[in-house]
Amino acid sequence: MLYRALAVVFLFVATVSTVFATGAAAQSYTFNSVRVEGNQRIQTETIVSYTGIKPGQSISAGELNAAYQRILDSGVFETVELEPRGGTLLISVKERPTINVVSIEGNRRIKDEDLAGFITSKSRQVFNPAQAEADAAVIAEAYSQQGRIAATVTPRIIRRSDNRVDLVFEISEGDTIEVERISFVGNQVFSDRRLRRVLQTKQAGLLRTFIRSDTLIEDRIEFDKQVLxxxxxxxxxxxxxxxxxxxxxxxxxxxxxxxxxxxxxxQFKFGEISTSSEMSQADPAVFQDVLKVRPGVVYSPALVENSIARMERLGIQQGIDFLRVEPRVTRNDRDLTLDVEFVLTKGPRIFVERIDIEGNTTTLDRVVRQQFRIVEGDPFNPREIRESAERIRALGFFSTADVATREGGSSDQMIVDVNVEEQPTGSLSLGGAYSVTDGFGIAIGLTENNFLGRGQRLSFSISTAQESDEYILGFSEPYLLGRNLRFDIDLGVATRSSSFATYDLDRRFFRPALTFPVSENGTVQLRYGYEASEMLSRGEEFDNSTTPPTPIPTSGAVITSEIDQGRRTSSALGMSYSFDSRLTGLNPNAGVLFQIGADIAGVGGDNKYIKTNAKVIAQQRVMNEEVVLRASFEAGALSWQSDTPSRSIDRYILTPAIFRGFEPAGVGPRDQSNGLDDAIGGNYYAVARLEAEFPLGLPEEIGLRGGVFYDVGNLWGLQDVNTVGATCQGLPGPCGEDGSWRHVIGLSLLWTTGFGPLRFNFTKALKKETFDKEQTFDLTIQARF
Structure with a gap:
């Protein structure tokens, strides 16, 4: 009986629930009119349009709820109520206030105008609490990017009349939380010190006020991972x-x-390097010959990419279209080598339909197109597209540069899309410098790297120091006539009044030049130089102890005769070759720079001469790249061919930048006549420098490194020089005409600061001449802000 009673009760309850549920679901409304209350700025017709309800239309309870949600989602009302009153729908709303002003308080580290760019809430807009909270979060993230992760931003409103509010972002900046220490676990080959130099994130150091890379930024850490x-x-x-x-x-x-x-x-090295071909017109032996990678070289993906690029360029030269090079790597764990087989295959028959460039409001299309080695109609090469994208980014004209490809009008056509965003390319630089040679000075430079959107560089620089002034106007066109041909031209005026000379110098020069590549690492420069220069006397001085006062010579006999020549002009054609493997060589820890050139004057002008120069620099990192070894050799020769004798400013003068341990012009032939000691330069010079730089064991955030060096050099030769009246230590003839080798050892302290690199050199001459001018300490500061 109990079970039967429970079953009857359950059946009764289920029946009643079904009847009520069906009735609720079936409930509907029909409104003949819609009335709105509480709106002030928003028109009634607009609110009614949000509901989507038409007079006489039958709607369900669900549709009525959806109408309510649409009004609320408009974002202009704080509250919304819908109340059916027979055939009338009453909508009661309370409008959100409008923003009167937006202000920022409590910020000191970031300016108002910078923070305003992050805020989307604006004056005269409808106030939206969710949007204000989002703006506050963006401002807090801006502070977090500067290492102030404890910064808090609170949006507050101040109510005004006429349903208006002032929106105030109250900022508590907090303290900067820096990266106190960066360390590594698991590294055995490279030390923490070496790896820290690779990272963009730096440890907090003494100059943290000027270096902002010691704060913790998540995006920067991700970049550091890729760099590692x-x-x-x-x-x-x-x-x-x-x-x-x-x-x-x-x-x-x-x-x-x-x-x-x-x-x-x-660490793996290259093993066997081979080339095979799946194309009958591609001879693998010919392509093998262009490879520079050899077995035993440390393996690098960049070297493989360079080899592929070299082979594909050869394929283009031989007219083999759609050639693709596929590297197949075989790993040999026993001897830690990687065998690489370059397989020449035929790629898909796809062409470049067109190249579309967007976003360049200032830069001309041709400037971007010049970075592509392909044009419309050429075979499509994905690797070439990637390299072109890197070249576009390297221009420095754009904050972002994205290069993508998509299918064109047919399956065998590809469209290359280039989307860029312009950024400022002009700069004003202010700098300070100090050197023993020229004293204290300032430098002001105006530079526009994308002049008129043509990719050209226009610059004007002013360099002033205690003993020299220089004004230079420069112009560069990197792609003259649309080719990989760089054109440079400099116009300048320079004056010098050095305490290391008994004369002043006035120069005006005009120097155009053409530079173009002749190999992967080699470039040739053709140049012309016109210069008008004059050696000036510093005026007469008199000995007032005699009656009448007698003139005191201000220069020696040689310099006096050269001053008497007045202004002379040189018109010279020159050519130089440069080979630099420091960036693209097979060894990332070693490199060689080789330069040789000659200038021939006599194409007009007063002076006739042949001047040749050569320089070789080799660098190697050892001891897990902690120590840098560097060797260099530099030499020059002057063959004077004018009827008029050469001047000191035409001959070579050695400065501490070339030969350390001596004053500027402190080495070489000298004239000691008239009780003075004039450096008169020489026709030949040769200098060799050996140096090593190493860590001092101090925390690298201090930026101090040590160095030792050994220099040996000579400056000699006075052919075609007027030496009448010259003396040396009371004897006729100039000092050091035949030259002698000087030897110098020294210690260096290199300090990388927020103001610029400082270098302290402490030197000792092991061998010198009695008339040389030794300099045991040299400090060079170069700062640019």
């Missing part, structure tokens, strides 16, 4: 992995400890 991978891969560590990063607050909660957990793996 590239660093190890370029050195043959193909199994390198970053297992994770760990960030911890210090106990005082005023700094971070950043730890990179890495796994280096083994």
């Amino acid at each position: 991978r590239d660093f190890y891969l370029s050195r043959g560590f193909v199994d390198f992995r970053i297992l994770g990063t760990n960030v911890e607050l210090t106990e005082e909660r005023d700094g971070f400890f950043l730890v990179f957990n890495v796994q280096e793996g083994q």
Whole structure:
């Protein structure tokens, strides 16, 4: 009986629930009119349009709720109520206030105008609390990017009349939380010090006020991870992995400890290098010959890419279209080598339909197109597109530059889309400098790197120091006539009044030049130089102890005769060749720079001469790249062919930048007549420099490194020089005409500061002449703000 009673009750309840549910679901409304109350700025017709309800239309309860939601979602009302009253629908609303003004308070580190760019809430807009909170979050993120992760931003409103509010963002900036220490776990080949130099994030140092890279920024850490991978891969560590990063607050909660957990793996070198061809017209032996990679070289993906590019260029030269080079790598764990087989294959028959460029409001299309080595109608090459994108980004004209491809009008056509965003390309530079040679000085420079959107460079610089002034107007066109031909021209005026000479110098010059590549690492420059120069006397001085006062010579006999020549002009044609493997060589830790050139004057002008120069610099990093070894040799020769004798400013003068340990013009032939000591230069010079730079074991955030060096040099030769009246230590003839080798050793202290690099040189001449002018200390400061 009990079970039957429960069953009857359950059946009754279920029946009643079904009847009521059906009735509710079936409930409908029909409104003949819609009335709106509470609106002030928003018109009634607009609110009614949000509902979507038409007079006489039958709607369900669900549709009525949807109408309510549409009015609320418009974002202009604080509250919305819908009340059916028979055939009339009453809508009661309360409008959101409008923003009167937007202000920012409490900010000191970031200016108002900078923060205003992050805020989307504007004056005379409808106030939206959600939007205000989003603006506050964006401002807080801007502070976080500067290392102030404790900064808080609170949006507040001040109510005004006429349903208006003032929106105020109250900022509490908090303290900067810096990266106190960057360390690595798992690294054995490279020290923490070496790896820290690779990263963009830096440890907090003494000059943290001027260096902002010591704050913790998440995007920067992600960039550092990629930089670390590239660093190890370029050195043959193909199994390198970053297992994770760990960030911890210090106990005082005023700094971070950043730890990179890495796994280096083994270093691999190139094994067997071979080339095979799947195309009958491509001879693998010919393509093998263009490869520069050899077995035993440390493996690097960049070297493989360079080899592929070199082979594809050869294919274009031989007229082989759609040639693709596929590297097939075989790993040999036993001897830690990677065999690379370059397979010449035929790529898909796809052409470039067109290249579309968008976003360049100032820069001309041709400036972007010049970075492509392909044009419309050429075979499509994905690797070439990637390299072109890198060249566009390297221009520095755009804040963003995206290059993508898509299918064109047919399956065998591709469209290349280039989307760029312009950025300012002009700059004003203010700098300060000090050197023992020229004293204190300032430099002001105006530069526009994208003049009139043509990719040209226009610059004007003023350099003034205690003993020299220089004004130069320069212009550069990197792609003259649409070719990889750089055109440069400089116009300038320079004056010098050095304490190391007994005369002043006035120069005016005009120097156009053409530079073009002749190989992967080699360039040739053809130039012309016109110069009008004059050596000026500093005026007469008199000995007032005699009656009448007698003139005191201000220059020696040689310099006096050269001053008497007045203004002379030189018109010279020159050519130089430069080979630089420091950036694209096979070894990332070594490089060679070789330069040789000659200038021939006599194409007009007063002076006739042949002047040749040569320079070789070799650099190698050793001891896991902690120590830099550098050797250089520099030499020059002057063959004077004018009937008029040469002047000191035409001959070579050695400065501390060339030969350390001596004053400017402190080495070489001298004239000691008239009780003076004039440097008169020489026709030949040769200088060799050996140096090493190494860490001092101090925290690298201080920026101090040490160095030792050994210099040996000579300056000699006075052919075609008027030496009448010259003396040396009371004897006829100038000093040091035949020359002698000087030897100098020294210690250097290199300090990288927020103001610029400082170099302190402490020197000792092991061998010199009695008439040389030794300089045991040299300090050079170069700052640019």
